[in-house]
Amino acid sequence: MTQASTQEKPLNIINLYELADEVSKNMDKGAFGYIRGGAEDELVLENNRRSFNQKFILPRVMQNIETSDIDLSTQLFGIPLKTPIIQSPMAAQGLAHQDGELASAKGMAKAGSIFSLSTYSNKTIEEVAKVAGENPFFFQFYLNKNTEFNAFILNYAKQNGAKAIILTVDSTVAGYREDDVRNNFNYPGKFANLEAFEKYQRGKQQLTPSEVLVEAKQALVFSDIQYVKQLSGLPVIVKGIQSPVDAHHAIKAGADAIWVSNHGGRQLDSGPASFDMLPAIAKMVNKRVPIIFDSGVRRGSHVFKALASGADIVAVGRPILYGLHLGGAEGVNSVIEHLNKELRINMQLGGVKDIEQIQRTVLYTQTELETRFLQ
Numbered sequence: 001m002t003q004a005s006t007q008e009k010p011l012n013i014i015n016l017y018e019l020a021d022e023v024s025k026n027m028d029k030g031a032f033g034y035i036r037g038g039a040e041d042e043l044v045l046e047n048n049r050r051s052f053n054q055k056f057i058l059p060r061v062m063q064n065i066e067t068s069d070i071d072l073s074t075q076l077f078g079i080p081l082k083t084p085i086i087q088s089p090m091a092a093q094g095l096a097h098q099d100g101e102l103a104s105a106k107g108m109a110k111a112g113s114i115f116s117l118s119t120y121s122n123k124t125i126e127e128v129a130k131v132a133g134e135n136p137f138f139f140q141f142y143l144n145k146n147t148e149f150n151a152f153i154l155n156y157a158k159q160n161g162a163k164a165i166i167l168t169v170d171s172t173v174a175g176y177r178e179d180d181v182r183n184n185f186n187y188p189g190k191f192a193n194l195e196a197f198e199k200y201q202r203g204k205q206q207l208t209p210s211e212v213l214v215e216a217k218q219a220l221v222f223s224d225i226q227y228v229k230q231l232s233g234l235p236v237i238v239k240g241i242q243s244p245v246d247a248h249h250a251i252k253a254g255a256d257a258i259w260v261s262n263h264g265g266r267q268l269d270s271g272p273a274s275f276d277m278l279p280a281i282a283k284m285v286n287k288r289v290p291i292i293f294d295s296g297v298r299r300g301s302h303v304f305k306a307l308a309s310g311a312d313i314v315a316v317g318r319p320i321l322y323g324l325h326l327g328g329a330e331g332v333n334s335v336i337e338h339l340n341k342e343l344r345i346n347m348q349l350g351g352v353k354d355i356e357q358i359q360r361t362v363l364y365t366q367t368e369l370e371t372r373f374l375q
Contacts, residue, residue, distance in 0.1 A: 004098045008328035013338040016298045019322035023096075027325060030183040031095040035321050038265035039175030044273065045265030048296025051273035055305055055363040060351025070344045071354040076290060076313050077164060077235055077256070079136045082112025083340050084355050085303060087332075088264075088294045088317035089140030089166055089239075094122030094189050096325040102131045104324055107332025109135035111340075116140050116166060116315070119153065124192040129160035138237070140166040143217040143224055152197050154232040165232050166259065167225065170240025172218040175267040222253035229254055237292065240267075242277050244284035251288055258285055259292040264317050275306065282310020300342025304350065308361040 005027075013019070024032050038045030072083045087108050094100035101115075101123040108115035115137040117128050128137060139157035144150050154165065179185070194212045217224075229236050238250040239259035247258045260281050262274045274295030285291055293311035297303060303314045316339065323335035352358050364372070 004094055004100075005096065005325045005328070006098050007326060008103075008330055010330045011323060011327045011334035011338075013323075013334055016319040016322075016335065016338065019319055019326065019335075023322045023325050027096070030180075030185040033179030033183045034092075034177075034185050035090075035095065035318060037177045037179035038269070039177055039267055040269035042265060042269065044262055044269050044271055045296075047273040048262070048265050048275065049298060049302075051275040052296065052299070052302045052305055054276075054365060055309070056365070056369065057301065057304060057308070057346065057350045057361070058364060058369075059349055063351035065348055065351065065353055067344070067348060069353050070347050072340055072343065074313070074355045076114070076292075079114065079163060081114065081313075083336060083343075084307060084313055085111075085336055085339055085343075086114040086292070086313055086315050087116050087320050088261075088315040089116035089118045089138070089168070090317055090321060091118040091120035092122055092187050092189070092191075093118075093321065093324060095187075096321045097328055099328060100324075101128055103329040104320065104332050105132045105135070105137060106329035107320075107324070108137075108336070109133070110329065110333040111336035113336060114138060114163075117162075119193055120187075120191050122189055122192055124196050125153075125156050125160045125162070126196070127192070129162075132161070136163045138162060138164045138166050140168055140239070141228065142168055142171065143220060143228070144212065145215045145217050146212065148201075149197055149212055149215070150228075151231055152200055153193060154228065154234075156193070156196065158232055158234055162234065164235040164237055164256070165228055166237045166239050167228050168239045169220055170242070170261070170263050170267055172216075172220060175263070175269065177266065222249050225250060225253040225255055229256075239292075241281060242271060242274065244277075244280045247281045247284050251285065255289060257290040257292060259294070259315075260311070261292075261294045261315075264295050275302075275309070278306065278309045278311060285310070297339075300339050300344070301346050303339060303343050304346045304358055304361075305363060307355060307358040308363050310359075312359075 105115040139162040235256035237257040238255040290312040294315035323331035
């Protein structure tokens, strides 16, 4: 890997926004552009963050809350978590650190949370499972036209202890990312799970890792959810939902959870901010299945607002890769701990003690505040 970090240290974080500037000073230009960049004019990339500013947490006082009362614990699929914040799946984490996904898995385990491993990782499912031990991880999956690959990779994930499959459905074609074009970016190194499949095929008509990439399925349909459930025997989380109608159809087709995401602004640049769509999707889901949310989360207040808008779990992407680059597994844990610190402060000042109370909190727009309280 080009200039992959070997750092291993806790980070003194002021805020997550500043991490990107620090990483840009020494990460390979192409790698940094790939991680940081968004689609086209990067409107959604920016709006994902700005949309949180349109909703307000009403401060509550004298609610008989001590700092020691604040409880961030929750659960997903019966998995106990110390925080409602998990890691979004991200490819090729070896771009950020020499230990790549192994360090991320260690960091998320230390944080008491869930690591999500990409199909296109630099470390195999088996390698991550050995590092994770008893700590939970999910496997993110892109459906392939090659049915033998699908069966192999999903069985590989299940046999190595993955707790759920994240079926990503919003990336049938990559968004137009100008940084990658400008930098002539190509993934360095290997996609370890694709190479594992190549070894599995020995003695058969082989499909190379490059051919597997080309064979990624584009014409996805809702019945693919049952196909993945049957092959894996695991809960299937459908990731990349932005439409309430799509959420409804995914649940009818068997989705065990809905992941509200616009891929961090990396796909359709003419779409809405992910947070803007969350309340409508939550209303449609109506608690039938858990909702995971990502895209633009940089503050503890963002986590609070997502939970108050219908999410059960909040996922974070880029900042974790920045923490990985700057501090390895310890850096990953530092990112989660910093978000937890900000979240606790927001909970104390918002008058709530736990995640369930956040989820019962009403947020307000400026217009709603004026209508309800200021007239």
